[in-house]
Amino acid sequence: MKYVIIGAGVAGVEAAKTIRQKDNTGEILMISKDTDVHSRCMLHKFIAGERDEQGLDFTEKDFFENYRIDWKKGVQVTAVCPDEKEIALDNGEKISYDKLLLAGGADSFIPPVGELRKASNVYGLRNLSDAQAIVKEADLAENVLIIGSGLVGLDAAYGLLERGKKITIVEMVDRILPVQLDKYAANAYQALFEKAGVRFVLGRKASEAVCEADGKIHKVTLDNGEEIPCDLLIVAAGVRSSIACLEGSGIECDRGVTVDNCLKTSKADIYAAGDITGLSGIWPNAANQGKIAGANMCGGTEEYNDTYAIKNTINFFGLVTLCVGRILEEEGDQIQIKEDKSQYKRVIVKDGKVQGILLQGDISHAGTWQYLIKNKIDISSIQKNIFDINYADFYQVAENGEYQWMS
Amino acid sequence: MHMKRIVIDYQKCDGCKSCSIACMQAHRETQGTVYDLDLTDPHNESRNRILKDADGQYKPLFCRHCDDPKCVESCMSGALHKDPKSGHVFYDETRCGSCFMCVMNCPYGVLKPDTVSKTKVIKCDFCVNAGGEPSCVASCPKQAIYVEEV
Numbered sequence: 427m428k429y430v431i432i433g434a435g436v437a438g439v440e441a442a443k444t445i446r447q448k449d450n451t452g453e454i455l456m457i458s459k460d461t462d463v464h465s466r467c468m469l470h471k472f473i474a475g476e477r478d479e480q481g482l483d484f485t486e487k488d489f490f491e492n493y494r495i496d497w498k499k500g501v502q503v504t505a506v507c508p509d510e511k512e513i514a515l516d517n518g519e520k521i522s523y524d525k526l527l528l529a530g531g532a533d534s535f536i537p538p539v540g541e542l543r544k545a546s547n548v549y550g551l552r553n554l555s556d557a558q559a560i561v562k563e564a565d566l567a568e569n570v571l572i573i574g575s576g577l578v579g580l581d582a583a584y585g586l587l588e589r590g591k592k593i594t595i596v597e598m599v600d601r602i603l604p605v606q607l608d609k610y611a612a613n614a615y616q617a618l619f620e621k622a623g624v625r626f627v628l629g630r631k632a633s634e635a636v637c638e639a640d641g642k643i644h645k646v647t648l649d650n651g652e653e654i655p656c657d658l659l660i661v662a663a664g665v666r667s668s669i670a671c672l673e674g675s676g677i678e679c680d681r682g683v684t685v686d687n688c689l690k691t692s693k694a695d696i697y698a699a700g701d702i703t704g705l706s707g708i709w710p711n712a713a714n715q716g717k718i719a720g721a722n723m724c725g726g727t728e729e730y731n732d733t734y735a736i737k738n739t740i741n742f743f744g745l746v747t748l749c750v751g752r753i754l755e756e757e758g759d760q761i762q763i764k765e766d767k768s769q770y771k772r773v774i775v776k777d778g779k780v781q782g783i784l785l786q787g788d789i790s791h792a793g794t795w796q797y798l799i800k801n802k803i804d805i806s807s808i809q810k811n812i813f814d815i816n817y818a819d820f821y822q823v824a825e826n827g828e829y830q831w832m833s
Numbered sequence: 834m835h836m837k838r839i840v841i842d843y844q845k846c847d848g849c850k851s852c853s854i855a856c857m858q859a860h861r862e863t864q865g866t867v868y869d870l871d872l873t874d875p876h877n878e879s880r881n882r883i884l885k886d887a888d889g890q891y892k893p894l895f896c897r898h899c900d901d902p903k904c905v906e907s908c909m910s911g912a913l914h915k916d917p918k919s920g921h922v923f924y925d926e927t928r929c930g931s932c933f934m935c936v937m938n939c940p941y942g943v944l945k946p947d948t949v950s951k952t953k954v955i956k957c958d959f960c961v962n963a964g965g966e967p968s969c970v971a972s973c974p975k976q977a978i979y980v981e982e983v
Contacts, residue, residue, distance in 0.1 A: 436909070467909040468930045484911035710907035710938050717906075739933040744951045748937050789936055790945035791882070791894075797940045809887050817941045818884035818892035826983045827838040828897045829941045 427452035429723055430513065430521060432503050433529035434458035435466070436709055437700025437716035439485055441527050444720030446493040452724075454495045455521070457513075459530075461500045462554055463489075467709060469557040473564075473585025482554065503530065506675040508693040525695050525723040528672070528683055529716065532665035532701040537573075540635030540646070547642040548659045551582050560660065564589055567657035571595075571646055573632055575602035577740065579662035580615070583624050584742055593624045594654050596646075600629040606738050606749045611770060611786045618743040627652070635659075667702045680704070687729040689719040697723055706735030734800035739789065748789040751782030751799040764813050771813055778806030791816060797831060834900075836920025837959075838983045839970055841893050845977035846883065848891040853879040855972035859963055875948040880957040881969055893978060895969070896943050896957035898922045904956075907938035913956075924956040 429445050431438045434456050442454050464482035471477040490497050498515075505514040512522045534550020536543050547563055549556050560582070564570070570586055572579045575597035583593050597604070601612040602619075616626060627648065634647040645653050667682035678684040678692035682704025689697050699715035701707060706715075711733070718728045740747040752774055755761060759781065764771040769787030773780060779802050783795040794817050798805065805812070808819050817829070824830045856879040858867045871877060884892045898921045905913045905922060910930035915922050931952045936944045947953040960967040970978050 465909045465911075465930065467932055471930065484909060486911065486914060708934075709909045710903070710934060713906045737937055739937050741931050741933060741951065746933060746946055746951050748933070750937065789933060791936075791942035793937060793939035793944065794942040796937055816884055817894060818886040818890075821843065821884075821886065821892045823841055823843070826900070827840040827981065828899055831940065 428522065428524045429454045429527070430523035430525070431456045431527040431529055432458070432513070433527075433531055433700065433702070434460050434463050434497070434499070435529060435531050435700055435712065436484065437531075437702075437712040437719070438527065438529035439463065439489070440713045440716030441529060441699060441720035441723070442495050443493060444717045445724055446495070448721060448724040448726070454493070455498065455523075456495055457498045457501060457503060457515070457521070459500065459502050460553060460555070464554045466552060469551055469554065470581035470585035472554065472557045473560055473582065474588035475561075476588070479554065503671045506672055506677065506696070508675060508677065508696060511695070523695075526697070527719055527723060528677075528691065528696065528698040528702050529700045529719075530668045530671070530702050532667050532682075532707075534661065535664045535666045536661050537663050539632050541637045541643065542632075542635055542659070542661060545635070545637045545641065545643040545659070547657065548661060550661055550665075551578050552665060557585075560586075560658070561589075563658045564591060568592060569594070569654075569656045570658045570660065571654055571656035572660045572662060573646075574662035574664075575599075575626065575628075576605060576662055576664075577603070577738070579660070580619070580742060582660045582662060583619060587622050587624070591658075594627060594656070595619075595624060596627045596630055596632060596648065596654070598629070598631050602626060602628070603740070606740065606753065607747065608753055608772065608784060611747060611749075611772075611784055614745060614770070614786060615740070615742055615747075618745060622743070627654070665701065665707070667704050669702065685730075687731075688722045688727060689715060689730055690722065705730075705733065708735055708737065711735050732800075734796070737796055745787065746789050747784070747786040748792050748795075749782070749784045750796045751780070753782055753784060762812055773812055775805075775812070778804045780805060780812075794820075801831070834920055835982055836898065837980050838898060839895050839959075839967060839978050840981045840983070841895060842977050842979075843890070843892050845975045846891040846893050847975055847977075848883050848885070849974065850883055851972040851974060852881050852893070852895075852969035852978060853883065855968040856880050856957075859960055859968035878945075878948060878955050880955055894941065894943055895978065896922070897941070898957070898959065903938045903940060904935035904944060907934040909934065912954075919959075919961075921959045921961070922956075923958060923961075924954055926953045929953060 465484040502516040534552045570591045572595045630648045633649045635643045683698040697719040699719040700712040737750040760775045772784045774782040857877040882894045912929035
């Protein structure tokens with residue numbers, strides 16, 4: 427049996443591990459554009475100079491040797507041909523497979539504003555290669571403009587602050603981290619970044635950007651006419667699933683590759699996991715999908731059920747935040763807030779069920795909130811301050827000594 | 834797979850917190866005995882907790898070193914891994930990226946960031962460096978926690 431995995435992110439790596447655990451003799455080949463296995467969540471540490479390439483590797487020591495996985499790196503897949511059971515690479519090679527996993531992730535989306543897509547000093551921050559290019563360009567740059575104040579935009583800023591750059595961040599919405607945080611929690615991070623020297627321009631969009639003779643953009647004009655000088659631009663405006671190489675393959679795609687509950691695509695023996703599916707953009711879910719797809723490639727019938735993806739943790743300047751579920755207030759919500767000098771906690775409850783939790787400053791022991799929210803557990807009968815609810819109120823020990831949740 | 838787990842008989846727990854003190858002592862950075870352990874020093878954090886439910890029943894919360902550990906699944910740096918030999922989930926703070934997705938992903942709320950630096954996770958290590966029996970188990974006067982092969 428020959429298993430081919432496209433992509434060396436967490437979905438691909440977890441799939442390969444699972445396959446090896448289930449099939450001791452099969453041939454496993456991973457193919458990636460990336461030349462180093464790396465955690466995308468730690469690219470800011472590379473930009474800051476805190477870690478080198480090896481320091482971003484999330485796999486165990488001697489991973490490829492121990493699991494007997496072949497790895498073709500630095501090559502791109504150009505076509506997938508399900509009828510021939512073969513894929514084509516940009517080096518002209520053709521590779522056959524018995525089972526194929528599409529785990530090629532996603533690409534940074536650069537919006538078609540002015541000449542952003544044409545300029546040589548505009549980067550996304552998604553791959554180690556982006557971070558490497560940003561570090562190089564940053565050597566020549568004084569002013570950095572970051573478009574978007576989500577986690578990726580702030581990661582970029584956090585890393586570049588270590589290099590002493592003057593940073594401006596433009597955000598369309600009137601607060602930073604608009605997907606994750608309310609105004610209060612966002613202000614706390616904004617203040618920390620401002621103290622470190624970052625300037626925010628909120629509620630504004632980039633409207634014009636023209637390349638100069640050197641092929642670079644040196645100023646961006648905003649929708650209020652303000653001009654922002656820049657030598658390096660980082661666009662953190664979201665990602666799009668990397669499905670270009672599937673064109674003509676007949677594999678059904680929507681925003682990402684369409685999969686069933688078992689992570690099978692519309693074509694036989696082809697599975698997909700991770701960001702390429704568009705099911706979720708976060709690490710734990712991609713890891714889980716990789717494991718499930720890997721098991722199913724070995725003949726299993728596991729289902730991807732733990733689909734909940736509205737969850738995140740944030741840590742900048744030692745200020746830690748956890749947010750799960752809905753953040754924006756809706757009609758009929760009961761909102762409770764607890765605040766002191768070291769923490770801010772905000773919970774949204776509706777019909778006895780927790781809809782969303784935001785914890786800033788202290789996220790100790792907060793894992794139970796995700797369970798309560800995603801499983802819509804009714805907490806109205808628990809006679810406690812809501813912020814004191816914990817696993818004691820649901821405590822159950824299974825026969826093997828593990829905890830469990832009541833089903 | 835067979836592994837050693839700290840089994841909990843919560844009805845025997847009388848909430849004395851000897852286990853928490855023993856854990857703090859086992860993981861303190863300074864030398865000394867439990868008699869000079871500074872209980873208010875935030876560097877000395879316990880990996881276990883005794884919770885109380887709404888009815889006043891004590892419910893010991895200890896890392897289960899789960900068969901399918903959700904903390905490991907969420908770890909984006911490779912700092913957390915389930916040791917294939919012992920079955921225990923170990924944490925390497927030198928690899929940790931301090932993202933705390935493990936805190937969010939533990940379904941039982943066992944994990945927390947360290948209080949002082951907010952860069953590490955406070956996680957049970959089964960007292961592997963203290964040789965053999967976990968300190969919490971050795972300290973329990975009620976045998977409410979004990980190690981068992983499961």
